[in-house]
Amino acid sequence: MxxxxxxCIGAGQCALTAPAVFAxxxxxLSELVSDRVDGDGGALxxxxxxxCPVAAIAVQKV
Known part of the structure; x- marks a missing residue:
């Protein structure tokens, strides 16, 4: 990801939705806290x- x-405009929706991954x-502005996603983290x-209101997050499927 x-x-x-x-x-990024700093809306913070990513950090609210997946705080273990985004801050x-x-x-x-958004930043990655972790690039590891375990359990239900992928769905989050x-x-x-x-x-994200400006589609600033890209998620690659593995």
């Missing part, structure tokens, strides 16, 4: 990507 930080940095990451 990856975050397009040029596109907001000091500038308010997918939901975080869908919730």
């Amino acid at each position: 990856a975050i397009n930080r040029e596109r 907001q940095d000091d500038d308010g 990451v997918q939901e975080a990507a869908r919730a």
